[in-house]
Amino acid sequence: MSEKQNVISPAAILEAATALVRRLGEGKTNMVDIGKALGVSHAALYRFFPSKAAVMDAIVQEAMDEEEELAGKWLDAEGPAAERLLLMVLDIHHRKRKRFTGDREIHDLYRRILVERQDMIIAYAQRMTRLIQKLIAQGVDRGEWHVSDVSQAARVVRDAVTAFIHPQLLAQAIEGNAPVEDQLRATLATLTRAFEAGVDYSTIRPSTRR
Numbered sequence: 001m002s003e004k005q006n007v008i009s010p011a012a013i014l015e016a017a018t019a020l021v022r023r024l025g026e027g028k029t030n031m032v033d034i035g036k037a038l039g040v041s042h043a044a045l046y047r048f049f050p051s052k053a054a055v056m057d058a059i060v061q062e063a064m065d066e067e068e069e070l071a072g073k074w075l076d077a078e079g080p081a082a083e084r085l086l087l088m089v090l091d092i093h094h095r096k097r098k099r100f101t102g103d104r105e106i107h108d109l110y111r112r113i114l115v116e117r118q119d120m121i122i123a124y125a126q127r128m129t130r131l132i133q134k135l136i137a138q139g140v141d142r143g144e145w146h147v148s149d150v151s152q153a154a155r156v157v158r159d160a161v162t163a164f165i166h167p168q169l170l171a172q173a174i175e176g177n178a179p180v181e182d183q184l185r186a187t188l189a190t191l192t193r194a195f196e197a198g199v200d201y202s203t204i205r206p207s208t209r210r
Contacts, residue, residue: 009037010048014062017055021105026056026112053112055136057120060113063099063106064124067092071131081139084190085157086185088135092128093184102170110167129158139195146198153199160187 016037020029031052035042049055074088099107113120133154147153163169164184173180179184 008044008048009042010058013045013048013055014039014058018059018106019108019137021056021059022103025105026109031055053116056109057113057117059106060109064120067095068124068127068131070095071128075131075134075138081135081142081144082188082196083163085132085135085139085192086188088131089161089164089184089188090181093181096165096167096170097174097180099149100167100174107167107171125158129154132157145192145195147195147201148199149201152201153195155172157188157191160191 013034017029017034020033020037024033029052031042031045034055035045038045045055049058061194070091071088072089077087079082096107133150135158136145136147136150136153140147140150159182163173164180164187170180
């Protein structure tokens, strides 16, 4: 085994693969070229990733992890909950918008994930929902909001802002020249003012439709 094969790592592979995807696109990126970029045989890559698809998945997972970290910082930030929730969602919105307009090849990797790796999408949504729930709980604990069920409130917020952070929906809105950020701000203003006034989910009758 060569010295270079000993020093390659998942991080190095992802860095090389990301650079190739940006230059060539996913379709033209292959394990052989990734290996060449690292100066090793492509066979050495399979010690870390079983396939090209696994490498592409990992690139998207890395982006998701960065978004979660970006959102999570607002839990420890100063300021009222309404302001922090808005800034949390705006940060994710701006990150995804920037990726669509300036890093299209990486943005396009999400297309396959949306179809073939629903487990990744579900896990990401669950993690982001937990962050929203923690922030809402902070607002309730500080007396800023009055919400009977913070987990339900978090799901409501998640569903309401999906149009502004879902890669495909956001791309359609941008291409259609929709006032996306204005709509995002209006949506969150509506929700947070409702939380300030008080929301008792126990008074909402469950649907009887099957």
